[in-house]
Amino acid sequence: TGSSQPQRMLKAVQKNATKGDPQSVISAIDHYCRNKEWAMNVGDDKGLILDSVLTEVNPSAALELGTYCGYSTVRIARLLSPGSKLITVEFNPAFAAVARQIIAYAGLQDKVTLVEGPSGDLIPKLRERFGVKSFDFVFLDHWKDRYLLDTKLLEDCGLLQKGTVLLADNVICPGTPEYLKYVRSSPRYESRYYKSNLEYTKLEDGLEKSVFLG
Ligand SMILES: O=C(NCc1cccc(CNc2ccc3[nH]ncc3c2)c1)c1cc(-c2ccc(F)cc2)cc(O)c1O
Numbered sequence: 001t002g003s004s005q006p007q008r009m010l011k012a013v014q015k016n017a018t019k020g021d022p023q024s025v026i027s028a029i030d031h032y033c034r035n036k037e038w039a040m041n042v043g044d045d046k047g048l049i050l051d052s053v054l055t056e057v058n059p060s061a062a063l064e065l066g067t068y069c070g071y072s073t074v075r076i077a078r079l080l081s082p083g084s085k086l087i088t089v090e091f092n093p094a095f096a097a098v099a100r101q102i103i104a105y106a107g108l109q110d111k112v113t114l115v116e117g118p119s120g121d122l123i124p125k126l127r128e129r130f131g132v133k134s135f136d137f138v139f140l141d142h143w144k145d146r147y148l149l150d151t152k153l154l155e156d157c158g159l160l161q162k163g164t165v166l167l168a169d170n171v172i173c174p175g176t177p178e179y180l181k182y183v184r185s186s187p188r189y190e191s192r193y194y195k196s197n198l199e200y201t202k203l204e205d206g207l208e209k210s211v212f213l214g
């Protein structure tokens, strides 16, 4: 049996990036996925929007749903202030195994806690397990039919506070219609769409930024 695509992505990082240099890890993955094998990383176009929203929020407690190979995990963790933490949730053990190595290669393992399992089971346990009071920032990039369920779960668990920013990937492609309808119609959110491209393509996709109003 040959290698998996995530394993080939890890090899590309180990070959082309500099250990401890997050930007070189990001560039190595983008170069590989644009020129060799497409992969479902948030990518460099949407990544610039992620960077700017993150810099604006400057979260002390961030949550990512859907680690995949850790590309957006590295993008987020590299911009966190000292002492700030990112919890990232991944259901697929093979993805999690590669992500741990990519996050460590970037030298960001002290800022990141990768938790394996389904978001629906883990979200209610985040407070007791990691002492999280609430999140300032949530990046949604897991199964698209879980975005709405998990947003409501985060609300019900009291893990969102006034001003928490939710940033959702793929609201156009593959699309998250129920989630969009909810955050755009609910009086509890102030929502805005950032038009961009599906990673490594010319197709439209975008990020939805929704501020929880409490
Ligand atoms: O589907 C997507 N990503 C989610 C995903 C997908 C597969 C496996 C996992 C396993 N990870 C996982 C699962 C459940 C979980 N629960 N809690 C944590 C957690 C973690 C996650 C996606 C697709 C496309 C895309 C594909 C094809 C195309 F033509 C256009 C666009 C582009 C993207 O940027 C995408 O993000």
Ligand SMILES: [Mg+2]
Pocket: 040, 041, 042, 141, 169, 170
């Ligand atoms: Mg995505």
